């Protein structure tokens with residue numbers, strides 16, 4: 068084999084060995100759906116959030132009781148949440164929704180009670196009154212009750228804990 072034949076042989080070999088790589092680079096990925104390769108139209112809806120994001124949003128709310136329990140007792144008091152005690156009542160302005168407060172009185176730390184007929188929270192220690200949204204109606208308390216986002220889903224009452 069002379070030099071010219073050798074170089075020609077090496078060149079054909081190199082081309083032949085790199086051909087599968089070149090073909091693979093130009094062909095679509097077998098694991099990827101064809102629709103995922105194309106760019107979406109400019110006016111299409113954004114893709115749904117990844118499962119981790121939806122899961123994190125769901126974890127922000129924690130079940131504190133049932134709607135049946137809420138309607139039977141007129142309130143749900145849960146003292147086992149990481150955010151502290153939570154008292155949930157139906158929203159007097161919209162009974163389909165719920166309101167949640169930290170029932171710890173801002174005057175001296177007693178636990179307020181929901182007066183369901185009068186629709187306000189009352190402190191049994193020094194008689195402070197708080198509206199359903201936690202605002203002070205009557206002192207000696209000066210600061211409102213801390214409030215939390217709450218909702219009803221199905222038969223469950225949930226409070227946002229994050």
Ligand code: FES
Pocket residue numbers: 172173174175176177190191192193194195206207208
């Ligand atoms: S502790 Fe509630 S009014 Fe004093």
